[in-house]
Amino acid sequence: MTLIRPDLDTLPAYVPGRTVPGAIKLASNEVADPPAPAVLEAISRAAAGGNRYPDLGVVELTARIADLQEIAAERIAVGCGSVTLCQQLVNISCLGPDDEVLFAWRSFEAYPIVTQVGGAAVRTVGLDDGFRHDLDAMAAAVTERTRLVFVCSPNNPTGPAVHRDEFVRFLQSVPSDVLVALDEAYAEYVTDPDAVSGRPLLDAYPNLVVLRTFSKAYRMAGLRVGYALASEEVATALRKVCPPFSVSSVAQAGAIAALEHRAEILADCATVVAERDRVATGLRDLGFTVPPTQANFVWLPLGERSAAFAAHCGERKVIVRPFQPDGVRVSVSRPDENDHLLDVASSFPTPTP
Structure with a gap:
């Protein structure tokens, strides 16, 4: 008789986006900026x-x-x-x-x-x-x-x-x-x-x-x-x-x-949306398929090539989130980090139309 539920052996693991020191993390759909100053002040007071x-x-x-x-x-x-x-x-x-x-x-x-x-x-x-x-x-x-x-x-x-x-x-x-x-x-x-x-x-x-x-x-x-x-x-x-x-x-x-x-915090969403659309357009211009997205990330349905793209990015200090064998999710970040992503993606061979 086991002490642990046997079905937990088949439980799928939640895989968080990797954090690699010195690399750009675009794997967890996090917002690159820290909490608003007013939020930081409130949590500091509450910590006391x-x-x-x-x-x-x-x-x-x-x-x-x-x-x-x-x-x-x-x-x-x-x-x-x-x-x-x-x-x-x-x-x-x-x-x-x-x-x-x-x-x-x-x-x-x-x-x-x-x-x-x-x-x-x-x-x-x-x-x-x-x-x-x-x-x-x-x-x-x-x-x-x-x-x-x-x-x-x-x-x-x-x-x-x-x-x-x-x-x-x-x-x-x-x-x-x-x-x-x-x-x-x-x-x-x-x-x-x-x-x-x-x-x-x-x-x-x-x-x-x-x-x-x-x-x-x-x-x-x-x-x-x-x-x-x-x-x-x-x-x-x-x-x-x-x-x-x-x-x-x-x-x-x-x-x-x-x-x-709320108003001042959510005003920053417009910047994320603009970058989201710019990144999606840039990736399409490079030959990638990118479905229309309404979130703070883009999806690359690369199929069996998903892991290879994630490895290609990782070797160049950009961490994305592969879902092998379906695709890769890439979080939208600051303009400079998004520019680096597009540069890295440009050297990954895309299928010929």
Whole structure:
């Protein structure tokens, strides 16, 4: 008899982007700039109270989010990053291997991990030819075993956003007892007017959950704060399974300060978007295929050549994120670092059209 669950032997490992001293890191979709000065000041003050437990109910931050999103505080659950909230969604919806979690593939690599950790079965549907969610195929894949569906928009790692009309059609076709989590980790970078925004749909679809994070546009990836917007029933359940004190005092203080200075912090997203479009155009000019992206990264569907491209970049002090054998995700950074990426990519042989 083993002490450890035997299925953990097959658990896929979450692979973080590598950090190599002296190299440009474009592997983790981090923002190159540090947190805003006001956020740094807030977390410094909060650190002085590190001998005390954080606010278990995350009351003040929840109230600030409620004001921002114009939603009742009872419909908000704050977690230790949106990844933890994904795990909590599996916990509240699935009882065991007879229950399924459905998501597109390739999509966020944490989805199969949190599903298996939660003891549920993984069910995937391939992306379409444009590296987008095929929501009609996903709707057709929903069965009586499906308890939870993850939809990542913009999709990590490929970049395209789901459109509002197709997402509404999807919600209308999914049974009301199946949770649908719209993961909007990169929402602040979206410029496509047809892209879905989950918040306006919540009242019409009680089985919808919207996930947001402070990790990307708010430049707080290391502090780990995310939140879910949902029905009061779902939000209450998420709070019940949240590990106690998992959102630290420092993280709560930083997120509150970030919301207080939201306008100036998010103004920097325009610079990231401009660089994103410039990098995508530059890579296409070099002969690479680059799908339209609404996030802070670009996707190179290099197939079996993905590892070779990542090695080529690594040898030249640029660290990208390969997903062998599908493609390579490249985070958008500062102009000088993006210029170096384009220079490095120019010496990698691309297929002849």
